[in-house]
Amino acid sequence: MKHTLLAKTLFLVCWLLASLAAHAQLAIEITGAGANRIPVAIARFAGENALPAAVSDVVRSDLLRSGLFNLIETGPQAIGEDSLPDLTNFRIRGADAMLVGSVTELEGKRFEVRFRLFDTQRQTELGALALRMSATQHRATGHRIADFVYEKLTGLPGVFSTRIAYVVKTGKRYRLQIADADGENPQTALASLEPIISPAWSPDGSKLAYVSFEAKKPVVYIHSLATGLRSVVANFKGSNSAPAWSPDGERLAVVLTKDGQSQLYTVNADGSGVRRIASSSGIDTEPSWSSDGQWIYFTSDRGGSPQLYRVAPDASNLQRISFSGSYNVTPRPSPDNRSLAFVTRSDGRFQIAVMDLASRQVTILTDTERDESPSFAPNGRMILYATEIGGRGVLAAVSSDGRVKQKLTVQEADVREPAWGPLSR
Amino acid sequence: MRKLLAVTALASALLAGCGSTPMSSDQAGASVEDRNATSTVQTPPVQTVTPGADGGSLSPLAELQNPDSPLSRRSVYFDFDSFVLRQEFQPLVELHARFLLANASVRMLIQGNADERGSREYNLALGQKRADALRRGLTLLGVPEDQIESVSLGEEKPRCIDSSEDCWAENRRADMLYSGEF
CATH class of the missing domain: 3.40.50.10070 (TolB, N-terminal domain)
Incomplete structure (x- = not known):
């Protein structure tokens, strides 16, 4: 009897939460x-x-x-x-x-x-x-x-059947949402009163890794979208953040502070097998795996200002990639690994730029000023990112040649932390 | 008290229970999980986290709750792009170090923060540097490493939300929380 009542109440609470969550188009x-x-x-x-x-x-x-x-x-x-x-x-x-x-x-x-x-x-x-x-x-x-x-x-695969993930903040409430690439059919994967950042799609599109602050500190979780079940990937002493999947979906690069400053590690998707892949006396963060598995790109201020670097997953062959400007962060390799999207600061403006990795030539793609979190479409044609317009967080997309531009907004809410999902199979 | 704890437990169970309940949907999309932080139901921290501490009326933790106590000051501020403890905060750090040394069973969580400009993950790392600076300030005074955990909230929990220099300065901060407060 008691159980039935509890189950009913539980159902009601969950149903209310779910229906509240459904309206952020x-x-x-x-x-x-x-x-x-x-x-x-x-x-x-x-x-x-x-x-x-x-x-x-x-x-x-x-x-x-x-x-x-x-x-x-x-x-x-x-x-x-x-x-x-x-x-x-x-x-x-x-x-x-x-x-x-x-x-x-x-x-x-x-x-x-x-x-x-x-x-x-x-x-x-x-x-x-x-x-x-x-x-x-x-x-x-x-x-x-x-x-x-x-x-x-x-000649390129279309991405109209793909999905995107992003975080919506309404008042004090955070929701991790999944929607079709055209913004339709939004679903809430996680609702929380504490922040959620850095969602990252598993290569097969079945799971999201993200950082949630529900434990009063950043902890990395993996969330299965079909079942809603989740597991902790990294919850070490200190902060745990910036998950990035390996192309085979078996490991993640993460940033941990268990041994001092924010440093790069890889870890199995079940949380085992933690390995350090770079060491610096500064900050190393924002890892992103190239689709061929050869490199992990990341941000480091080991040279005095935040710049782009890369290292092989076995911790060999560390290279600095960016040399101009005093703030280059969030490197994200294109699906064909020929270019790198990132955020650069110049004259107080934070903008999305793309670097051709062969020539190292940099092109600024956006005319917005508070850009963050670039994420390539799986065909490499568009880059989805977060920015601010009129004091409100919105998502925007720009083609990798800078010509096509889109703005994605949710009524009465801040939207941030976009991640474009993989091609559907 | 027991009753209150039971209510808390029930509320947590309700909220946690949502996690294992997949939401059916026509469009077979994401399931919903809710994580309402533990703050949904307020409980006095003394009784909930330190069993045995309610014996004496002069619980050391009561002093932390006293708004007139100097220990109620918990924030340390940093200059722009700086991760060095300012001299003016040294007396406050010493005060908290003495408290931790006198109360070995009490743990501290230091939450570092950063202003909102730039990358969220990089700002998380900057907030960590501030939390670590404060942790070092305490351990240099003899507080054992394992009594303190330093973490970062980055730019995610701003105390002040305007885009102004005053506001950003308010957010370049590390806060000290004691057992029962996190």
Whole structure:
């Protein structure tokens, strides 16, 4: 009897917490676009009215938001994939590519979405696919189609099906949230009255590592997104912070102060096997593993000011990477390991910059002034970061060439600490 | 007192219990876990953390609770980009060192802080340097290392939230907390 009451109360408390947490939607505003956008015609799909919302609308808004495409008007008429569309007509209207498709209802409230992508210049088919889904998966299906179009037309994998993690602060409450890359479908993974920082996706996208201050000090946790269960990775005497996953997902680089100042260590994902990988008389922090596993990039003030360094995971081959300016922090290698995004300070402004690792040439990408926490999209095209606009924390994204710019805001809340998740498999 | 403790335990159990309850959702996304800090229900720290200390009426920890005691001063401030204990705080550090030496069972948590400018993780490391400077100030006076833990809150728990020099100075700080206060 007592147990039932406790269970009921528990359920009620948790349900209240969950429902309170569900309303922090990110709104995305495009503030800049690519110079040479690809003109595409995305027709309405035949039969898509049977769904709660049109799949082709999701595809269109994804492609438009990327800043790399121009949408050519196709009119209100749906065009199915079962016959060849009038490609010449759409080429004359300016489209280089055209997407047509259909939605067919199957048994048991399931649907099949079939689509074909054409090159209007060469009058050839670039690819076709059929996807099966339930009615509520129309957004996920739209993202997959947009990924398909993006990859066929740019040569890079699309990231519309990926997810992002970030921290929302409302009043005194902190929430670690996961949302689709377009800001839809936000879910709260952790709610706390103490700060949460530095979320980091496991390479397979199933877990987040982060730092939570719920124990009145920074402790590193791993949180399984499917089950909500979590485990402590590092809770040594002193501070534990800055988790970064190895590309195989088996180890994490972390920053511990158990032996003195903030120093770099690696640790198995279960918290065992702690190994020190660098030693300095100053601060070493903000590790980030290169995707090929060769380097751990980090920030260190061992030379007098915070600068970018790298070291091999076996603690060999330490190198300094940045030499100009007095404040270069948060190095994040691009997925192809050719460049490094980081935060640089000049004239009191903190901005996102990118360094070409071959030439060491640095380009400042942003025109905001309080930039932090850069995070590459898994295809390397965009960098998501935190900044401040009008005294409020917002997320922003900039393309790695600096041309495409987006702003992501949540009403009445501070948003910070973004982390772009991996490609879905 | 027992009753109050029981209530606290129940509240903690309720909140902790959410962690193992996966939230079902149409979209199969993240599960919700709630970690409301232990401060949800206030308990007097003397009774909760030092069993046996309630025997005498002159508990040393009572002195920490006394707002008129010099021991109620717990903050040490630092200059911009500096991690050196300012001379003016030496008497305060000595006072707390004497208290820790006289009460070997009492532990101290030092929380270092940093102003909000720049990277959160780098600021966490800067806050740690301030906490470590204060810890060294105490251990130099003979306080055993294992009686003190120094940690950092970085820029995450600012006492002052405006973007002004006065405010940033207020946040370049290390605070001393005693057993029962953390």
